[in-house]
Amino acid sequence: MHSSERKFDLSLTDKVIAATGPNAHPRLAQVMPSLVRHLHDFAREVNLTVDEWTTAIELINECGRMSNDRRNETQLLCDILGLETLVDEITANIVSSASVSGTSTPSAILGPFYRHDAPLLPNGSSIVKDLTPAVPWYEQAVADSAYITGRVLSHNPLFPDMPPTPLRNAIVDVWHTAPNGLYEQQDPSQPDMNLRGRFATDAEGRYAFYALRPVAYPIPDDGPAGKFLALLDRHPHRPGHIHFIVSATGHRTLTTQIFDDRDEYIEKDSVFAVKDDLVVHFEPREQDPQAKWTLNYEFVLEAGMMGL
Numbered sequence: 001m002h003s004s005e006r007k008f009d010l011s012l013t014d015k016v017i018a019a020t021g022p023n024a025h026p027r028l029a030q031v032m033p034s035l036v037r038h039l040h041d042f043a044r045e046v047n048l049t050v051d052e053w054t055t056a057i058e059l060i061n062e063c064g065r066m067s068n069d070r071r072n073e074t075q076l077l078c079d080i081l082g083l084e085t086l087v088d089e090i091t092a093n094i095v096s097s098a099s100v101s102g103t104s105t106p107s108a109i110l111g112p113f114y115r116h117d118a119p120l121l122p123n124g125s126s127i128v129k130d131l132t133p134a135v136p137w138y139e140q141a142v143a144d145s146a147y148i149t150g151r152v153l154s155h156n157p158l159f160p161d162m163p164p165t166p167l168r169n170a171i172v173d174v175w176h177t178a179p180n181g182l183y184e185q186q187d188p189s190q191p192d193m194n195l196r197g198r199f200a201t202d203a204e205g206r207y208a209f210y211a212l213r214p215v216a217y218p219i220p221d222d223g224p225a226g227k228f229l230a231l232l233d234r235h236p237h238r239p240g241h242i243h244f245i246v247s248a249t250g251h252r253t254l255t256t257q258i259f260d261d262r263d264e265y266i267e268k269d270s271v272f273a274v275k276d277d278l279v280v281h282f283e284p285r286e287q288d289p290q291a292k293w294t295l296n297y298e299f300v301l302e303a304g305m306m307g308l
């Protein structure tokens, strides 16, 4: 007999699972037995006390109280535990054989700073708004100015040997932080929708815009997720990255990030989102007063996955 069987009434777990009724939501009926077993086993394994459980409840409650349309602390808590990266990977495995085989561009987590309805801008325009020498991070913005271009391509998993074909009118939705490491909604000094934009690809599937090379930033560490990181003796930094949602009619929407290979945190992302295929290298750009760097990046979407 195991020591846990002597110490605890294991029938409790079975009773909780058996309490689910015949008309329960089908997916919940499927997943809850596993959740209850893991949760109970965890509590027994670590000898979770009432004080510790109360502290954990307060942590989750505090995340909820702090969350609003500009900040999602509960999601941040999941992110530092690697849960968003894991469910993103699981979802990709379920819906796409191509992303697993490396044919289409890998996904990465959405993160808590996406805003809907970024302005639809003409190709070749800039997502850097109102940049003047009065802006505190002006010099770094000039030093990191970048022209980012590439194509959005379609891959059809029914014809795996066919090369990807260009997608016209795909939407490339992009967002990143200012050089101070803050997204515009976190920073009252930035114009609304700064460093955000949407671009429609042309007949060759091409998109192009001016932006900035991304910088590392700490995830917000003034809330419960930050306190939790400190208790774990962990740093809060994310490597410099640019977020994308790329969509096209008749294709699986791609949510991803690209990571600048110059970054010292590339191997130690606080939310564990870096994938090798998403690490990019910016090249110097000549004879362009608007950009010191350039990047060419192609997104490959998977055809035939409507509504996902």
Ligand SMILES: [Fe+2]
Residues within 6 Å of the ligand: 111, 113, 241, 243
């Ligand atoms: Fe981010």
